[in-house]
Amino acid sequence: xxxxxxxxxxxxxxxxxxxxxxxxxxxxxxxxxxxxxxxxxxxxxxxxxxxxxxxxxxxxxxxxxxxxxxxxxxxxxxxxxxxxxxxxxxxxxxxxxxxxxxxxxxxxxxxxxxxxxxxxxxxxxxxxxxxxxxxxxxxxxxxxxxxxxxxxxxxxxxxxxxxxxxxxxxxxxxxxxxxxxxxxxxxxxxxxxxxxxxxxxxxxxxxxxxxxxxxxxxxxxxxxxxxxxxxxxxxxxxxxxxxxxxxxxxxxxxxxxxxxxxxxxxxxxxxxxxxxxxxxxxxxxxxx
Amino acid sequence: xxxxxxxxxxxxxxxxxxxxxxxxxxxxxxxxxxxxxxxxxxxxxxxxxxxxxxxxxxxxxxxxxxxxxxxxxxxxxxxxxxxxxxxxxxxxxxxxxxxxxxxxxxxxxxxxxxxxxxxxxxxxxxxxxxxxxxxxxxxxxxxxxxxxxxxxxxxxxxxxxxxxxxxxxxxxxxxxxxxxxxxxxxxxxxxxxxxxxxxxxxxxxxxxxxxxxxxxxxxxxxxxxxxxxxxxxxxxxxxxxxxxxxxxxxxxxxxxxxxxxxxxxxxxxxxxxxxxxxxxxxxxxxxxxxxxxxxxxxxxxxxxxxxxxxxxxxxxxxxxxxxxxxxxxxxxxxxxxxxxxxxxxxxxxxxxxxxxxxxxxxxxxxxxxxxxxxxxxxxxxxxxxxx
Numbered sequence: 001x002x003x004x005x006x007x008x009x010x011x012x013x014x015x016x017x018x019x020x021x022x023x024x025x026x027x028x029x030x031x032x033x034x035x036x037x038x039x040x041x042x043x044x045x046x047x048x049x050x051x052x053x054x055x056x057x058x059x060x061x062x063x064x065x066x067x068x069x070x071x072x073x074x075x076x077x078x079x080x081x082x083x084x085x086x087x088x089x090x091x092x093x094x095x096x097x098x099x100x101x102x103x104x105x106x107x108x109x110x111x112x113x114x115x116x117x118x119x120x121x122x123x124x125x126x127x128x129x130x131x132x133x134x135x136x137x138x139x140x141x142x143x144x145x146x147x148x149x150x151x152x153x154x155x156x157x158x159x160x161x162x163x164x165x166x167x168x169x170x171x172x173x174x175x176x177x178x179x180x181x182x183x184x185x186x187x188x189x190x191x192x193x194x195x196x197x198x199x200x201x202x203x204x205x206x207x208x209x210x211x212x213x214x215x216x217x218x219x220x221x222x223x224x225x226x227x228x229x230x231x232x233x234x235x236x237x238x239x240x241x242x243x244x245x246x247x248x249x250x251x252x253x254x255x256x257x258x259x260x261x262x263x264x265x266x267x268x269x270x271x272x273x274x275x276x277x278x279x280x281x282x283x284x285x286x287x288x
Numbered sequence: 289x290x291x292x293x294x295x296x297x298x299x300x301x302x303x304x305x306x307x308x309x310x311x312x313x314x315x316x317x318x319x320x321x322x323x324x325x326x327x328x329x330x331x332x333x334x335x336x337x338x339x340x341x342x343x344x345x346x347x348x349x350x351x352x353x354x355x356x357x358x359x360x361x362x363x364x365x366x367x368x369x370x371x372x373x374x375x376x377x378x379x380x381x382x383x384x385x386x387x388x389x390x391x392x393x394x395x396x397x398x399x400x401x402x403x404x405x406x407x408x409x410x411x412x413x414x415x416x417x418x419x420x421x422x423x424x425x426x427x428x429x430x431x432x433x434x435x436x437x438x439x440x441x442x443x444x445x446x447x448x449x450x451x452x453x454x455x456x457x458x459x460x461x462x463x464x465x466x467x468x469x470x471x472x473x474x475x476x477x478x479x480x481x482x483x484x485x486x487x488x489x490x491x492x493x494x495x496x497x498x499x500x501x502x503x504x505x506x507x508x509x510x511x512x513x514x515x516x517x518x519x520x521x522x523x524x525x526x527x528x529x530x531x532x533x534x535x536x537x538x539x540x541x542x543x544x545x546x547x548x549x550x551x552x553x554x555x556x557x558x559x560x561x562x563x564x565x566x567x568x569x570x571x572x573x574x575x576x577x578x579x580x581x582x583x584x585x586x587x588x589x590x591x592x593x594x595x596x597x598x599x600x601x602x603x604x605x606x607x608x609x610x611x612x613x614x615x616x617x618x619x620x621x622x623x624x625x626x627x628x629x630x631x632x633x634x635x636x637x638x639x640x641x642x643x644x645x646x647x648x649x650x651x652x653x654x655x656x657x658x659x660x661x662x663x664x665x666x667x668x669x670x671x672x673x674x675x
Contacts, residue, residue: 042663044661045392045396045414045417045418045661046389046392046393046396046661047393047396062667062670062671063670063674065674065675066670066674069674124544125544125548128544128545128548128550129548129549129550130548130549145490147550148536148537226496226539230493230535230536230537230538230539231496231537231538231539231673232532232535232537232538232673234673234674238673239670239674242666242669242670242673243666244393245387245389245390245393246387246389246497246498246666246669247389247498247661247663247665247666247669248389248392248393248661249663249666
């Protein structure tokens with residue numbers, strides 16, 4: 001390949017400059033501020049007051065329950081979203097009549113046009129005493145409580161994050177070469193075996209992407225547990241909101257944020273390594 | 289305030305009619321009539337609201353054309369603000385905040401650009417300590433009448449002998465009971481927690497706010513609403529955690545739950561109590577007999593205010609009794625100013641939710657600054673919420 005000329009390199013640098021500045025000011029700088037704050041002292045009336053201490057990291061145990069809640073509900077919510085989204089994406093990509101396809105895809109996106117806050121409020125009414133429990137009452141199931149339960153939080157998560165899971169999976173299934181499915185069936189594989197050995201492995205990139213998107217956002221979630229869990233299901237996101245807006249303990253909040261970033265880096269890189277290995281063996285099997 | 293105690297009000301209905309007939313007969317001038325009845329102030333507001341009668345441009349040159357006002361949601365009559373803009377040419381940008389902590393954080397971070405804001409009693413001392421608010425020149429607020437404001441409400445405005453704020457409205461934090469569902473008529477915080485863990489199990493709410501929720505638990509145990517004693521707070525934490533499985537929710541947005549019938553009882557600010565009771569007669573607001581919170585909101589000017597002249601003009605306008613009464617029509621809270629109270633219909637000025645009996649009020653405490661910033665209380669709340 002030809003060496004890029006000097007002016008070409010200048011142009012590349014110039015074109016990359018906005019992105020570089022964006023990363024420096026919007027990602028690196030705030031992270032450095034959070035890191036510095038996390039070792040500081042809380043000012044007497046709240047906020048940050050300089051200093052250097054490990055006290056906030058030593059005190060992380062005080063929010064252990066919030067961490068364990070998040071680390072339970074985030075993977076569980078991701079798994080449930082996947083279980084609901086996969087059949088939907090499969091149907092949209094491979095089964096649905098072409099005429100309705102666009103309309104159905106738009107219907108999946110439409111809820112995104114309204115703020116999550118407003119949609120979550122709608123769920124408060126649907127799950128509240130005058131909503132579904134009222135209907136259950138009529139048909140003989142009395143006193144069913146849906147709102148302000150862990151189940152309501154999981155439902156809200158699946159509802160809110162579904163499009164983020166559906167689309168990556170849809171895209172990878174859409175690209176799937178249909179003749180592979182025919183070949184598998186011609187060679188005597190049952191539909192289930194075809195799905196397990198052809199469709200599923202080939203859609204893994206979409207599944208991986210979808211799970212990542214949902215999991216990462218869920219780790220910072222605070223709105224759904226506050227509204228549909230009635231404030232009784234406490235995520236690490238809620239702990240952060242309280243620390244910054246109520247008790248204004250910025251250093252402790254920063255220490256928790258840094259810890260959260262580290263936990264995410266570790267889990268996400270483990271997850272990536274795992275799925276990449278699985279993908280490889282999956283592809284190998286399907287080619288055999 | 290009882291009906292018989294009319295002497296400190298500017299005008300009563302009978303006196304108004306008497307003055308009106310005197311004016312008709314020509315025994316007093318129009319000017320006296322308007323002054324005595326308080327209609328003059330109202331008309332002055334109306335007159336200044338008419339741009340042709342007053343040169344907006346001339347005023348704008350003095351006051352500037354912009355003012356940034358930070359306050360609470362649904363706490364003002366938009367008509368009042370429009371009238372102020374029409375009269376002075378000053379456009380008011382209103383920001384609504386959800387908590388004092390958010391306001392403090394914003395102002396503390398610097399560059400908020402606010403001219404006037406509305407803090408609650410317990411934060412004023414903090415603002416002074418942080419050198420964030422100005423001492424007020426009361427002579428620039430002719431509509432403010434210190435004498436007609438109960439010193440109990442206006443008290444927190446004075447720090448180290450200097451006045452930093454003028455009062456706006458006051459209220460209490462008690463609880464609301466759905467009497468169709470709970471018949472035992474709880475009267476105290478002790479009753480509140482007993483009902484929560486008994487007949488009302490699964491149907492009670494507490495605030496997502498440490499000041500009032502921990503305060504309620506402390507009062508139920510016979511301690512001070514403002515306690516920062518580690519042992520007393522540990523006892524309050526134990527009570528809250530014991531009650532938690534019986535709670536419907538921990539939320540400060542409690543009206544939807546009460547209205548839908550899912551929740552039967554909640555810690556409640558009295559303005560919400562008025563609104564719930566107005567729409568649903570079986571919602572009863574209770575000022576707890578074993579204590580609780582009383583609060584006042586104030587107008588303050590930040591040190592960093594870019595439009596100080598406009599800020600004074602705006603606060604002065606809002607201190608006008610007629611303007612206060614119009615404001616109260618929208619937000620429902622009780623004015624601290626006796627002159628504004630006198631302008632309200634008896635159904636409002638005698639409403640027991642807004643004006644509880646004196647013996648109930650005497651047990652209440654103003655929230656203290658160190659209650660709010662106390663780190664133990666923050667941790668108690670976090671443990672309660674994550675339990």
